[in-house]
Amino acid sequence: MSKPNCGKRSRTQPFKQIGADMTAKIIDGKRFAEELRGRIAGHVERLKAEHGITPGLAVVIVGHDPASQVYVSSKARQTAEVGMNSYKYELPEDVSELDLLELIRRLNDDKAVHGILVQMPVPRHIDPNKVIEAIDPAKDVDCFTPANVGKVQIGLAGPVSCTPLGCLMLLRDELGSLEGKHAVIIGRSNLVGKPMMQLLLRDNCTVTVAHSRTRDLAAVVRQADIVVAAVGRPQMIKGDWIKPGAVVIDVGINRIDAPERGEGKTRLVGDVDTAAASEVAAAITPVPGGVGPMTIACLLANTITTASLINGLTPPSDLTA
């Protein structure tokens, strides 16, 4: 692949016309997530038929945040669609911390429940750390508890943070082996950056974690065979930061003003300048429709993993890191 003339292209010229060899493959996360859910449904079927186990996922939501409501409904629907039992608990905004912790304790003891997810954020009067610590690590399908975070680092079986697991699956699908690739992760959050680092290291990448204090971020990103952008800043990663032929995973979902669509309109963009990066990268995830759909699918995958481990079975290898 010849080095494209990054950053000097006229912004009015649509990038798709520059040449097919310079246009990245768009990684279809929506389709991959569908396929993954199909595989998960197969594993559910097998657990039912061979072991009499119906995996069950309990989702707890506190209060009435509309975005959280939509997200929890999607989770519940997709859980049922793959043949698992879905249990939804809606608690009022002013529920006491004690009552929430008591519900979690009941779910810990409930043999029909193999995964427990408390939708974050919880209201301010509730300590999220106490909530996380209350969840039995064996049922912690979000991989929030310290014990499960540690297991990922050490390399022991257990649930893996959903979004990084989704990114890893897309990368493996795109590249096959990741061995020896230099992966640069931008962002070091507990939810994405740090668990992503563990998974890429486990897959034999050389891994660099960059963040807000990194000097000359552009030069660091330019080394990457694999870029994982997880900073939450719209289109911060520029096209000419991308090494020709790199694979770019854009975890960011940022809503920005879109006056071109009409007054007051908005649109979703990632952390990467997708159009410019697409001229250089070999493959890139779009926003929306890239990493986003993978997160819930990986939550279901984790529920198969925990249901298997709770019952003394080896978890399916195609659903985890």
Place this chain on the structure above:
Amino acid sequence: MSKPNCGKRSRTQPFKQIGADMTAKIIDGKRFAEELRGRIAGHVERLKAEHGITPGLAVVIVGHDPASQVYVSSKARQTAEVGMNSYKYELPEDVSELDLLELIRRLNDDKAVHGILVQMPVPRHIDPNKVIEAIDPAKDVDCFTPANVGKVQIGLAGPVSCTPLGCLMLLRDELGSLEGKHAVIIGRSNLVGKPMMQLLLRDNCTVTVAHSRTRDLAAVVRQADIVVAAVGRPQMIKGDWIKPGAVVIDVGINRIDAPERGEGKTRLVGDVDTAAASEVAAAITPVPGGVGPMTIACLLANTITTASLINGLTPPSDLTA
């Protein structure tokens, strides 16, 4: 600093004569560890006087490996020297796994014990993972349990892996703030590389983890403001891989043949070619006398941390990450 003529120097010419501005400062880990133990003794004094707490460290050794015996004796002696209670348990080589786990359970329940360390390796008939899992994370001063490993990643208070903590203390002492420095760790072990990555990230370094599958390791290391070598291969990191002015932490302790000292003689070397690297680096840890002495001192530091947390006190900030 001018770029030295790396790798072309005659091996017969002692590096100290090349020019003072090209000779790295030798980081005196032995002296730093002494100073640290002095501070620890002060904290022990304070815990006794103000809170009636005498921190206690239990060390368990199985079998008669001479190196382990020496190491355990050093730990016990230094524990007593800083004013803590030292409890040493020596079990026969053929002790049953059940009996070892039972001892750990008793130590978990013993209010006089704030740290439990089982000297590794244990004999083959004992599963080290079962041993680690049996230790109450609140007393896990080696930071081996998944829960404590996870806490380091998330940023919660608790014990921190001893050798990486020692490296961090030396780096902070040498550089002050590590913010924005590019740290390259060579080696991704659970004991050193991975926890080191967490600590350097927490101190706002850009962190790269390289390992046996890394392509063009020399080029990766050449970017480093901070090099942490933890691969266990004698003198593998060459002098001309080091960026002028870098700080080099050599975790390796390798015994190699030293025929120049006489037939059958050996000597200890690190993972870095110390002589050549010293011409380029700003500062470097020697082997022996660099990182080595820090490990036991940090074990004692962790015992102060766990003794504080067990008693609901805030651990001293100068003894942890």
